[in-house]
Amino acid sequence: xxxxxIDLRDLGEQITNLVLERYILEEDTRAxxxxxxxxxxxxxxxxxxxxxxxxxxxxxxxxNDRHLRVRHRPGGAASAFDGPEHEARFAAEARRNAGGVRxxxxxxxxIGLLQIAPYLSPVHLAAPYIAxxxxxxxxxxxxxxxxxxxxxxxxxxxxxxxxxxxxKEPVHLQDxxxxxxxxxxxxxxxxATRLDGPIRVLTSPTTFSGCEELxxxxxxxxxxxxxxxxxxxxxHPVEAFKVGESLELHVPTAKSVNAVTGTNWEQVGVIPDxxxxxxxxxxxxxxxxxxx
Numbered sequence: 001x002x003x004x005x006i007d008l009r010d011l012g013e014q015i016t017n018l019v020l021e022r023y024i025l026e027e028d029t030r031a032x033x034x035x036x037x038x039x040x041x042x043x044x045x046x047x048x049x050x051x052x053x054x055x056x057x058x059x060x061x062x063x064n065d066r067h068l069r070v071r072h073r074p075g076g077a078a079s080a081f082d083g084p085e086h087e088a089r090f091a092a093e094a095r096r097n098a099g100g101v102r103x104x105x106x107x108x109x110x111i112g113l114l115q116i117a118p119y120l121s122p123v124h125l126a127a128p129y130i131a132x133x134x135x136x137x138x139x140x141x142x143x144x145x146x147x148x149x150x151x152x153x154x155x156x157x158x159x160x161x162x163x164x165x166x167x168k169e170p171v172h173l174q175d176x177x178x179x180x181x182x183x184x185x186x187x188x189x190x191x192a193t194r195l196d197g198p199i200r201v202l203t204s205p206t207t208f209s210g211c212e213e214l215x216x217x218x219x220x221x222x223x224x225x226x227x228x229x230x231x232x233x234x235x236h237p238v239e240a241f242k243v244g245e246s247l248e249l250h251v252p253t254a255k256s257v258n259a260v261t262g263t264n265w266e267q268v269g270v271i272p273d274x275x276x277x278x279x280x281x282x283x284x285x286x287x288x289x290x291x292x
Contacts, residue, residue: 005245006048006051006244006247008039008043008044008051011051011055011243011244011247012036012039014241014243014249015033015036015055015059015070015243015249016033016036018241018243018249018251019032019033019059019068019251020033022179022239022251022253023068023251023252023253024177024178024179024236024252024253024254024255025063025065025252025255026179028062028063031062032059032061032062032063032068035058035059035061035062036055036058036059038058039054039055039058040054048072048244048246048247049072051070051072051247052069052070052071052072052247055069055070056068056069056070063267064267065234065236065252065266066208066232066233066234067209067234067236067237067238067250067252068236068238068250068251068252069249069250070243070247070248070249070250071247071248071249071250072246072247072248073246073247073248074246075246076245076246077240077242077243077244077245077246077247077248078240078242078248079240079241079242079248086240090121090122090125091125093121094121094122094125094126094129097117097118097119097121098129099120099121099125099126099127099128099129099130100116100117100118100119100120100121100126100129100150100153100157101114101115101116101126101129101130101132101133102115102116102117102118102149103115103146104133104136104137106136106137106140107286109290110139110140110141110142111140111141111142111143111144111286111289111290112136112137112140112142112143112144113143113144113146114133114137114143114144114145114146115145115146115149116145116146116147116149116150116153116211116214117146117149117150117151118149118150118151119150119151119152119153119209119210119211120150120152120153120154120157120158120161120210120211120214121153121157122154122156122157123154123156123157123159123160126153126157126160127160130157130160130161130164131191131193134164134191134193134195135193137195138193138195140195140197141197142197142198142199142200142289142292143165143195143197143198143199143200144199144200144201144202144282144285144286144289145199145200145201145202145214145215145218145224146202146282147201147202147203147204147207147211147212147214147215147231148202148203148204148206148207148228148278148281149204149206149207150206150207150208150210150211150214151206151207151208151209151211152208152209152210152211152234153209153210153211153213153214154210155173155174155176155186155210155213155237155256156186157210158173158186158210158213158214158217159173159186159187159188159189160189160191161214162188162214162217162218162221163188163189163190163191163194164191164193164194164195165194165195165199165218165223165224166188166190166221166223167190167194167196168190168194169190170187170188170189170190171187171188171221172185172186172187172259173186173187173188173217173221173258173259174186174213174217174256174257174258174259174264175256175257175259176237176254176255176256176257177254177255177256177257178253178254179253183257198225198289198292199218199223199224199225200224200225200226200227200285200288200289201214201215201218201219201224201225201226201227202227202228202278202281202282202285203215203226203227203228203229203230203231203270203272203278203281204228204229204231204278204281205229205230205231205232205269205278206232207228207231207232207270208231208232208233208234209232209234209235211231212231212232212233212234212235212265212269212270213235213256213265215231215270216258216264216265216270217258219270219273220258220259220260220261221260225273225274225288226270226271226272226273226274227272227273227274227276227281227284227285227288228272228275228276228277228278228281229272229275229276229277229278229281230268230269230270230271230272230275231265231269231270232269233265233266233267233268233269234265234266235255235256235264235265235266236252236253236254236255236256236266237252237253237254237255237256238250238251238252238253239251239253274288
């Protein structure tokens with residue numbers, strides 16, 4: 001799409017209709033869509049990337065839902081994250097980022113490190129990397145999960161990781177609730193390689209979405225101590241909608257409801273059990289486990 005091809009009125013109508021019909025916080029939809037009335041005139045003829053940035057700012061103005069946004073996809077926008085266009089992108093990113101398993105490390109004193117970044121891939125792509133990581137970590141006495149640069153992931157992948165950490169029986173982690181739909185339950189499937197030792201989870205303001213869920217679930221289950229800074233506060237799963245040749249609207253169409261707390265981390269983030277600057281969290285976790 002060239003810079004003069006975007007009909008801003010049509011684009012605004014598409015976004016308005018999708019937000020009104022699908023956004024999970026129905027009580028906010030009118031205020032959110034009204035914000036599009038403030039679309040600046042200078043967007044006429046603007047580059048798609050600039051249009052995406054401005055629309056995202058307007059959409060998030062009502063309640064600061066960081067999952068509600070417009071993305072510029074220079075290679076072409078697509079609807080549905082499970083469609084062929086997104087699948088090809090996810091597969092390439094999983095190969096490049098090892099499914100989100102940035103690093104595993106064994107310290108000399110029986111402590112293991114699992115670093116997740118930049119985000120966890122969909123479960124069918126992440127599973128081989130996660131299995132390999134937990135095989136390497138199978139003998140550790142204590143585990144540190146570093147989510148400080150973890151920007152997201154799917155509930156299925158989070159459940160897969162928790163299956164290595166929450167014992168022999170299936171554990172109900174959360175429900176995903178959509179407007180007018182039956183909630184979808186997420187349970188662990190206990191893995192062959194399970195770790196029973198103490199766990200410390202490292203967080204920062206960059207920790208977001210599915211990586212927040214991993215920290216929140218382990219904290220709520222009493223399985224981990226969270227160390228670091230409060231996370232970004234995004235608990236609403238999204239769907240993608242093509243609203244232009246290179247513009248993609250991400251609408252949060254559901255909310256997470258934790259099985260233990262009955263709520264989630266939207267806006268408030270995951271609150272650390274042991275607050276500290278995120279840059280100091282690893283050293284604090286190591287000291288904590290060494291003296292446990």
